[in-house]
Amino acid sequence: MIPVQGYDGRHVAVLGMGRSGVATAKALEAGGAIPIVWDDSPTGRAAAEANGWALRDLTAAGGFDGIAALIVSPGIPHLYPTPNPVIAAAWDAGVPVDNDIGLFFRSWATDDWDGFDSAPRVIAVTGSNGKSTTTALIHHILVQNGRPAQMAGNIGRGVLDLDPAHDGEVVVLELSSYQTDLARHLTPDVAVLTNISPDHLDRHAGLGGYFAAKRRLFAEGGPDRAVIGVDEDEGRYLANQLVDDLSDDRLIRISVTRKLTSGWCVFARKGFLSEYRRGQQTGSIDLRGVAGLPGAHNHQNACAAYAAARTLGIGPKGIEAALHSYPGLPHRSQLIAERRGVKFVNDSKATNVDAAAKALQAFPKIRWICGGLQKEGGLGPLIPHLGSVVQAYVIGREAESFARQLPGVEAQVCGTMEVAVAAAMRDAHPGEVVLLAPACASFDQYDSFAARGDDFTARVLAAL
Incomplete structure (x- = not known):
């Protein structure tokens, strides 16, 4: 568990008692905060009482008196199609609204890191399709190459359920638009955008709002390295915004529809993955025999995972061996x-x-x-x-x-x-x-x- 920092002795409200909400309340408590919780369903409220947390109807008069922050579960609308009444009440009371992703990024680093030889790092993956496979694949590559790693977010464990960091460890997070849209702190070391296509449009009032939610991971997060799928206009726009020219190694562009040779880039064509850097090919993998990654869409995932692994210094041969041992995810090809x-x-x-x-x-x-x-x-x-x-x-x-x-x-x-x-x-x-x-x-x-x-x-x- 990651104890939440910054709220010691203060009351923090948690809205929603699903997996994310329960883990958040426990992490707040571990960090010295006093959770005040609410769920619209009787089942959720019963779960809160079973954990010994105080219940409060936050829409009642004075519901946010003495509350330092409101932490919202990702499935709860905070703006579109209409704000949840609890969130609207928090706005009126001037109480900051955040989610578990924001709490993770403000709490992940600790004083213990001063004794580490290598600081832990975070890779955050977002996009419309392929982000679960890409996240799992990056984690698999790290583990197969002897790197300590954990995986969480929209896949596997909740972010606040993670174990405290070890020396040199890498955390790989899958982040949905629901999670990136609201988080007040987004500071990954490496951020990945797989692709953009219309999804969750009611939640974001259209494609522009949906893309804006994804873009926050890069524009506000300021990652050291960005891996961007450039097969859609939104990806090309974002890549163009992040650096002054293609010689900037903070950006790696990926594609499965075109050959890329300028700057640092990774692309796949006809089943072959290629890496180019400063106009020179520096790596190549035949993906056709990788059983766990069939089809061009999975080759895009392979390009994204390859690029993320390269930012951490893992060599092409080590990545290739890991790709061949990747078992795939349930419900995804x-x-x-x-x-x-x-x-x-x-x-x-x-x-x-x-x-x-x-x-x-x-x-x-x-x-x-x-x-x-x-x-x-x-x-x-x-x-x-x-x-x-x-x-x-x-x-x-x-x-x-x-x-x-x-x-x-x-x-x-x-x-x-x-x-x-x-x-x-x-x-x-x-x-x-x-x-x-x-x-x-x-x-x-x-x-x-x-x-x-x-x-x-x-x-x-x-x-x-």
Whole structure:
């Protein structure tokens, strides 16, 4: 646990008693603060009482009297589409609002570091797609190369659940736009942007607000090194803003759509990763045989992880060996099984159109299980990538509407995962892939993308 610094003996309010809120309250208490908590649900309030924390309705008159700060769990809206009433009350009372990421960055460094030979470092990864894989891959590369490392944030442990730093340790954080948008302190040593595509638009009042939330990690964080995906205009804009010219080694640009040779850059084309620095090639890896990273979208993740590892002085050969031993993450291009020449792949984390489009580009012949709770913007960006789809099997509350938006694709409205898996397995031929890549949120039928992926996996394995 990371004891929160700066609030010793002061009352700090915590809104939301999910995983993040509970860990935050415990870390505040460990640092000498006095947590005052609130949750809108009776279950959350019961969890707070079970831990012995005082409950207070923070929207009541005088709710913020004596409160030094309000710490908000990431799922709670603080501005769009409308501010949570507790957050609005904090604004009116002049109480600073923060989240656990902000607390981590203000509390991570301690006086113990004065005795370390090498200061601990933080790599923070954000972006629309691939940030979980990139985060896990960076952590894997570090561990495989003998570097002490921890992983947390939007993946694995909460940031305040981390162990106190060791000499030379590296913490790798996955940060969502919900987390970067509100944190009052963002000071990573290395910051990574994988890519930008429309997502969470209601929470950020459009793509501009969403990009602004991501940009804070770089503009306000001031990292020593920045790794930026430049395959979208937002990435190119951000890269251009960070340095005066391409000879500045504080920036590494990455791409899977173009060859880059100016400045420090890493790109992948036709399955080969290349690193260039000052116009000279300094590294190359054949990614085609890396089983845990199939498809161009995973090659982008490999470029980002490679670049981040290079900022820490890890050599290309050490990175290459680690890539080959990377097992992959559940629900992200995860090979579940193979039977009679048919592969079954779980990419339930493809919850938006851009992620699903990238999954469709990874395989030549696809029996595609798709659908769910559609997000804003429609399915337009998917249309150019439907050529690999042999047939679609559509699930979810909006299955019929989804199926009508797939021009030239034979689409069967299945409704449920049970029906879709059975139909796809019945129809599939050798050389084809049964792919779950929903392009939608899961909340019409499941509690999470993980629950959806687990259902797909269980039904496939039960039928084999």
